[in-house]
Amino acid sequence: MNEPLKLKKAALQDLIDLLRREEFKVLGPVVREGSVAFHEVREVSDLPIGMRDAQEAGRYRLTPGVDGEIFGVVNGAGSLKPFFFAPHEILLEVRREHRGFKVRDATPAAPRLALIGVRACDLAALAIQDRIFLHDKFRDAHYEARRKDVFFVAVNCTRSAPTCFCVSMKTGPEAASGFDLAMTEMEDGFVVRTGSAAGERVVSKLQLPTAASEDVAKARARIDECASGMQRQMDTSDLPHLLYDEVDSPRWNDVAARCLSCTNCTMVCPTCFCHSVMDVQELDGNMSRRVRQWDSCFSLEHAHIHGINFRPRIHDRYRQWLTHKLASWIDQFGTSGCVGCGRCITWCPVGIDLTEEVAAIRAQRGKH
Amino acid sequence: MKPRIAVFKFASCDGCQLQFLNAEDELLTLASLVEFAYFTEARSRALDGPYDIAFVEGSITTPDDARRIIEVRERTRYLVTIGACATAGGIQALRNWSEVEQYKRVVYPSPEFISTLSTSTPISEHVKVDFELWGCPIDKHQLIDVVRSLLSRAKPALPGHSVCMECKRRGNVCVVVARGEPCLGPVTRTGCGALCPAYDRGCYGCFGPADDANMEAFTRLMASQGITGMDAVRRLRSINGYVRPWRETADAIAKNQNQND
Numbered sequence: 001m002n003e004p005l006k007l008k009k010a011a012l013q014d015l016i017d018l019l020r021r022e023e024f025k026v027l028g029p030v031v032r033e034g035s036v037a038f039h040e041v042r043e044v045s046d047l048p049i050g051m052r053d054a055q056e057a058g059r060y061r062l063t064p065g066v067d068g069e070i071f072g073v074v075n076g077a078g079s080l081k082p083f084f085f086a087p088h089e090i091l092l093e094v095r096r097e098h099r100g101f102k103v104r105d106a107t108p109a110a111p112r113l114a115l116i117g118v119r120a121c122d123l124a125a126l127a128i129q130d131r132i133f134l135h136d137k138f139r140d141a142h143y144e145a146r147r148k149d150v151f152f153v154a155v156n157c158t159r160s161a162p163t164c165f166c167v168s169m170k171t172g173p174e175a176a177s178g179f180d181l182a183m184t185e186m187e188d189g190f191v192v193r194t195g196s197a198a199g200e201r202v203v204s205k206l207q208l209p210t211a212a213s214e215d216v217a218k219a220r221a222r223i224d225e226c227a228s229g230m231q232r233q234m235d236t237s238d239l240p241h242l243l244y245d246e247v248d249s250p251r252w253n254d255v256a257a258r259c260l261s262c263t264n265c266t267m268v269c270p271t272c273f274c275h276s277v278m279d280v281q282e283l284d285g286n287m288s289r290r291v292r293q294w295d296s297c298f299s300l301e302h303a304h305i306h307g308i309n310f311r312p313r314i315h316d317r318y319r320q321w322l323t324h325k326l327a328s329w330i331d332q333f334g335t336s337g338c339v340g341c342g343r344c345i346t347w348c349p350v351g352i353d354l355t356e357e358v359a360a361i362r363a364q365r366g367k368h
Numbered sequence: 369m370k371p372r373i374a375v376f377k378f379a380s381c382d383g384c385q386l387q388f389l390n391a392e393d394e395l396l397t398l399a400s401l402v403e404f405a406y407f408t409e410a411r412s413r414a415l416d417g418p419y420d421i422a423f424v425e426g427s428i429t430t431p432d433d434a435r436r437i438i439e440v441r442e443r444t445r446y447l448v449t450i451g452a453c454a455t456a457g458g459i460q461a462l463r464n465w466s467e468v469e470q471y472k473r474v475v476y477p478s479p480e481f482i483s484t485l486s487t488s489t490p491i492s493e494h495v496k497v498d499f500e501l502w503g504c505p506i507d508k509h510q511l512i513d514v515v516r517s518l519l520s521r522a523k524p525a526l527p528g529h530s531v532c533m534e535c536k537r538r539g540n541v542c543v544v545v546a547r548g549e550p551c552l553g554p555v556t557r558t559g560c561g562a563l564c565p566a567y568d569r570g571c572y573g574c575f576g577p578a579d580d581a582n583m584e585a586f587t588r589l590m591a592s593q594g595i596t597g598m599d600a601v602r603r604l605r606s607i608n609g610y611v612r613p614w615r616e617t618a619d620a621i622a623k624n625q626n627q628n629d
Contacts, residue, residue: 300529
């Protein structure tokens with residue numbers, strides 16, 4: 001059974017209730033401090049109904065949207081990243097014993113999460129994080145504990161923010177995989193597709209009717225329109241080589257003069273995974289906690305090794321970030337590190353736009 | 369013998385050394401690990417040096433301060449400055465841009481009794497400093513961590529990156545991007561836990577400049593928010609105004625402003 005189904009707007013509450021009965025903690029986009037982020041949702045009214053977002057480089061505002069539209073806000077600063085790769089967590093506890101010491105693994109007791117309103121780019125980003133944290137025999141136990149048994153309700157984008165460029169990165173606006181249910185919002189409800197056995201179980205419990213073919217066609221048209229109307233683009237042709245060849249591009253100095261090196265782009269990026277690990281002692285000296293927290297290649301300390309710093313200039317750090325994200329990431333993980341969500345553009349306080357930087361580097365290629 | 373700790377005060381408000389006493393949960397453990405040999409805010413008995421760790425609060429503003437800090441250094445193994453005054457000169461470093469003699473005559477009926485220097489300067493301009501704790505006031509957790517690390521002969525973890533990283537780890541929404549608020553976070557050192565943005569207001573820079581702060585880019589960001597001239601100068605010349613690179617940036621903006629006037 002994978003034919004499109006119809007979920008009426010009023011029945012979205014049934015979906016939330018069902019997931020809650022099945023002991024999921026249901027999270028969805030919720031308005032906080034002038035943006036949206038994933039927080040707990042109990043009622044449909046917790047979602048940003050009738051709101052949209054106005055995004056541009058270095059600026060974000062929530063605005064009045066279309067009456068009754070539930071998923072009108074494309075995204076906010078908060079991606080799915082903090083739910084699986086925690087911003088700050090204890091990895092181990094080491095306690096001094098009479099003779100020697102004892103190590104206790106601090107694997108988290110993670111709640112079962114159901115995430116509603118997840119966008120295609122965020123699912124693509126999560127697949128990249130999975131590749132980083134759960135690859136082969138190198139599996140991060142903490143990430144794995146949080147990641148398993150999560151239920152994803154994707155929402156296909158029917159409008160994009162001016163900062164979005166998922167079409168260029170081939171990650172959206174329609175969710176391709178990684179979801180249990182994917183919904184496309186219409187005036188009176190959603191066209192729903194299932195993407196997993198868990199998703200099928202849920203729709204069978206909700207007893208959803210088959211979607212009318214006009215609705216299916218309309219949903220298709222809305223997604224296509226979103227894709228064709230996307231304002232931002234990034235030319236990814238020859239991308240690994242472009243950045244490797246342009247290691248001495250004058251553009252790096254240009255962007256370094258504008259970059260605050262404040263780390264915001266890397267913090268909001270749904271795939272950036274840099275972290276630092278440190279041992280924090282209890283005052284009595286009998287216990288030590290190994291702590292991992294988000295770090296950034298834009299911090300000076302991140303490139304500090306026994307006595308030298310190998311990326312002392314902002315120039316070095318911006319180049320490292322962009323070259324890793326768009327080029328060496330491909331060599332390392334077989335995929336670009338960028339999903340085109342546009343968060344690094346919106347949430348850069350000075351509005352640096354990586355699509356513009358890549359275009360400028362390309363335009364100056366070999367001419368310096 | 370327990371390691372001997374001393375806490376010295378120069379020109380300051382006492383708020384930083386008060387962080388020892390605010391560490392209520394840790395205080396008994398701390399007292400069992402170290403001897404507070406000199407800490408007049410907490411203990412009337414004062415023991416002579418040498419001291420293993422001296423925490424120095426306050427800036428140097430009098431000829432006597434300038435002599436006393438040299439004596440402290442001579443009797444101390446590790447000298448740690450605590451707070452914006454000791455580390456950067458403090459809010460009182462605003463005097464460095466004014467006529468102190470004139471103030472003396474206006475404020476005091478008998479200015480001849482006032483023995484003061486014309487400047488307020490950080491401890492590091494006078495003696496070698498081993499570690500610096502920034503903040504107004506300092507962060508209690510950083511203070512405890514410095515004591516523990518030095519007891520374990522480990523280097524204290526005192527990060528120099530921007531407030532933004534901590535702000536994002538905490539899940540705050542950026543007040544600059546989402547509200548257009550003025551915020552010194554992108555050029556300010558972490559350590560406070562991104563306290564002000566967590567309460568929906570911009571950072572005012574009480575932990576001083578972050579490592580490698582790009583002040584030219586930040587000046588342009590302020591200008592784009594309509595913060596220019598003396599408004600920008602006042603934001604930078606605050607608690608940590610005398611420390612580079614904020615001092616140089618504010619001086620450059622002020623000079624520009626004067627030329628334009």
